[in-house]
Amino acid sequence: MTPPDSFINRRDFLSKTLATAGAGLVMGAPSILRAANTAEGEQVKVALVGMGKQGRVLFESMCNIPGVHFQAVCDIWEYNRKGGVAKVRALQGHTPKGYADIDEMLATEKGLDAVVISTPDFWHAPHTVKCLEAGLHVYCEKMMSNTIEGARTMVHAMDKSGKLCQIGHQRRSNPRYRFVHDQLINSNKICGQIVNLNAQWNRAVNSSQDIGYNKKLLIEDEILNKYGYADMNQFMNWRTFRDLSGGPISDLGAHQIDIFNWFMGVPPKSVFASGGNDYFTEREHFDNVMAIFDYDTPQGGVRAFYQVLTTTSAGGGFWESFMGTQGNIKISEIASNTKIYREDSAPSWDSLVDRGILKKGIAPAPPPPSADAVASYASAAPEIFELPGGFNKPAHQPHLENFFATVRGKAKLNCDARHAFESEAPIFWVNPSALQRQPIQFTAEHLAV
Amino acid sequence: MSSESSGSSSHKLALTFSSLLVRLWLGTRALQTGIEKYAGSKASGGLVTIDGTPNEYGLTAAGATKQYGMEFYHGVPQALMSKFQAEPLMFKWALPLYDKMLGPVFILLGITILLGIANRISLFLLGLLYISLTWGLILIKQDEGVSWLGIHMILVVMGLAMAEYNRFAVLKKW
Numbered sequence: 112m113t114p115p116d117s118f119i120n121r122r123d124f125l126s127k128t129l130a131t132a133g134a135g136l137v138m139g140a141p142s143i144l145r146a147a148n149t150a151e152g153e154q155v156k157v158a159l160v161g162m163g164k165q166g167r168v169l170f171e172s173m174c175n176i177p178g179v180h181f182q183a184v185c186d187i188w189e190y191n192r193k194g195g196v197a198k199v200r201a202l203q204g205h206t207p208k209g210y211a212d213i214d215e216m217l218a219t220e221k222g223l224d225a226v227v228i229s230t231p232d233f234w235h236a237p238h239t240v241k242c243l244e245a246g247l248h249v250y251c252e253k254m255m256s257n258t259i260e261g262a263r264t265m266v267h268a269m270d271k272s273g274k275l276c277q278i279g280h281q282r283r284s285n286p287r288y289r290f291v292h293d294q295l296i297n298s299n300k301i302c303g304q305i306v307n308l309n310a311q312w313n314r315a316v317n318s319s320q321d322i323g324y325n326k327k328l329l330i331e332d333e334i335l336n337k338y339g340y341a342d343m344n345q346f347m348n349w350r351t352f353r354d355l356s357g358g359p360i361s362d363l364g365a366h367q368i369d370i371f372n373w374f375m376g377v378p379p380k381s382v383f384a385s386g387g388n389d390y391f392t393e394r395e396h397f398d399n400v401m402a403i404f405d406y407d408t409p410q411g412g413v414r415a416f417y418q419v420l421t422t423t424s425a426g427g428g429f430w431e432s433f434m435g436t437q438g439n440i441k442i443s444e445i446a447s448n449t450k451i452y453r454e455d456s457a458p459s460w461d462s463l464v465d466r467g468i469l470k471k472g473i474a475p476a477p478p479p480p481s482a483d484a485v486a487s488y489a490s491a492a493p494e495i496f497e498l499p500g501g502f503n504k505p506a507h508q509p510h511l512e513n514f515f516a517t518v519r520g521k522a523k524l525n526c527d528a529r530h531a532f533e534s535e536a537p538i539f540w541v542n543p544s545a546l547q548r549q550p551i552q553f554t555a556e557h558l559a560v
Numbered sequence: 561m562s563s564e565s566s567g568s569s570s571h572k573l574a575l576t577f578s579s580l581l582v583r584l585w586l587g588t589r590a591l592q593t594g595i596e597k598y599a600g601s602k603a604s605g606g607l608v609t610i611d612g613t614p615n616e617y618g619l620t621a622a623g624a625t626k627q628y629g630m631e632f633y634h635g636v637p638q639a640l641m642s643k644f645q646a647e648p649l650m651f652k653w654a655l656p657l658y659d660k661m662l663g664p665v666f667i668l669l670g671i672t673i674l675l676g677i678a679n680r681i682s683l684f685l686l687g688l689l690y691i692s693l694t695w696g697l698i699l700i701k702q703d704e705g706v707s708w709l710g711i712h713m714i715l716v717v718m719g720l721a722m723a724e725y726n727r728f729a730v731l732k733k734w
């Protein structure tokens with residue numbers, strides 16, 4: 112399959128090889144970022160852009176971070192806006208100014224240092240670019256944009272402005288994920304040769320229904336249309352519309368496919384996807400999507416299977432699994448879903464336990480012999496281990512802490528826009544592959560910024 | 561002593577005990593509810609050590625311990641606060657004040673009811689407090705909570721109805 116026409120004129124990127132495109136991923140850490148201009152000890156003055164469900168999740172996480180002052184709240188919906196203002200007032204005893212329009216906010220508010228953007232996906236790029244051009248540091252929720260071109264504009268705006276732009280792939284700052292990436296996979300290589308990746312986000316039908324709304328709280332059509340929504344239903348359920356989002360593969364899958372790409376250190380070389388409207392037949396986006404990515408890694412070929420189902424929670428919710436010749440690491444943002452398995456034939460991990468790198472887990476009781484199974488067909492049960500510790504913070508807090516520490520010049524971003532783009536670029540091609548029922552072999556045109 | 565007066569005396573003793581039990585229940589309930597407003601949890605484990613030194617990732621030993629302190633104070637639970645703030649009939653200006661007062665008021669009323677200081681007024685004020693909580697829960701459609709508070713109100717009314725049998729009180733007046 113060839114890329115759309117809009118990418119054909121990107122000849123200047125053709126000279127870049129795929130290896131170059133993945134250079135940042137190979138390095139595994141964001142580039143050195145600009146020194147911040149907020150002095151240590153000063154409050155970082157923040158505007159909250161988008162105070163819907165995810166905006167509130169981020170706000171609750173930021174409440175625990177010292178030195179953050181919420182100066183303004185922006186949301187086109189008065190209900191969200193007033194709720195956000197009230198939350199800030201309850202937290203810091205100061206009433207921030209509320210805005211319906213981001214342009215008005217940027218023109219009016221003085222002294223802002225940063226914005227936290229959690230608007231619908233199709234607004235991420237315009238809002239991020241505006242704020243970077245206004246000289247503000249940006250924390251923007253993933254997926255970077257509903258289009259790859261929108262995501263590119265964010266990287267270019269970050270580079271041009273010299274400001275920070277962190278994308279909300281919060282697992283990149285999660286201590287458990289960082290530990291697994293650094294210590295278990297790269298340093299101690301407990302999986303041996305990783306041969307397969309597997310991940311899923313399966314969500315029950317009840318959790319995937321359209322979001323309703325109170326008729327008394329309707330937004331006027333004129334305002335909805337001004338901001339790109341056909342009606343209130345589209346405003347509430349933008350995730351299900353093709354022009355406004357990438358659908359479940361980007362809404363849920365982006366987090367986990369990002370982990371594939373981060374942990375492998377290289378971008379995939381191809382994707383082959385399938386999707387359908389199996390239950391929510393009226394929706395524009397697929398309700399169930401499955402994708403297979405192929406990787407060429409320094410240790411060998413790796414195939415990755417990912418599925419996002421919005422029609423069943425079967426299979427244990429959401430997790431990512433890294434399967435190797437000597438071990439398997441199954442990790443999830445839910446700590447209790449994380450388990451590590453040593454293959455029976457692998458060298459002992461006792462020394463790792465002694466050093467504190469792993470903790471022995473409790474093996475379940477072996478199943479009784481079953482007459483309907485041939486014992487010799489089964490592999491020996493793997494030994495179970497656990498991570499040595501966890502962390503007691505909201506899931507998004509470490510990533511926001513990393514952002515504000517970088518604003519203060521005390522850290523480097525864990526997921527700046529360029530690295531986020533390198534990881535997200537393959538995700539933009541899942542839906543096209545599923546729609547055309549064809550594999551896509553990635554070229555620089557597909558993946559380059 | 562006639563059997564009639566003996567029966568009456570036994571009845572009074574039962575009512576005195578009833579009054580005392582209701583007082584103790586309501587007082588304990590109010591006092592501990594107020595104290596719990598100052599409860600929070602802190603990660604019990606420090607940083608996990610790897611190769612003998614604290615890890616640089618921030619991994620901590622699992623588990624958290626319950627602690628009390630001013631820094632944990634939360635009058636109205638955060639989850640409910642946001643719902644109250646979104647209610648059009650809620651007096652937004654009063655919410656922060658109510659949030660600040662709720663814990664101390666519960667503790668104060670708990671102490672006065674347990675010690676029997678101005679028992680009638682204390683119980684009446686406790687009833688008003690429960691009515692205010694009930695109103696909030698009605699707004700956000702927490703019907704189970706409303707029913708729960710209804711049981712408290714019945715106990716408050718019982719306490720008031722048996723106030724004349726109240727004994728072991730520091731200040732019986734009011």
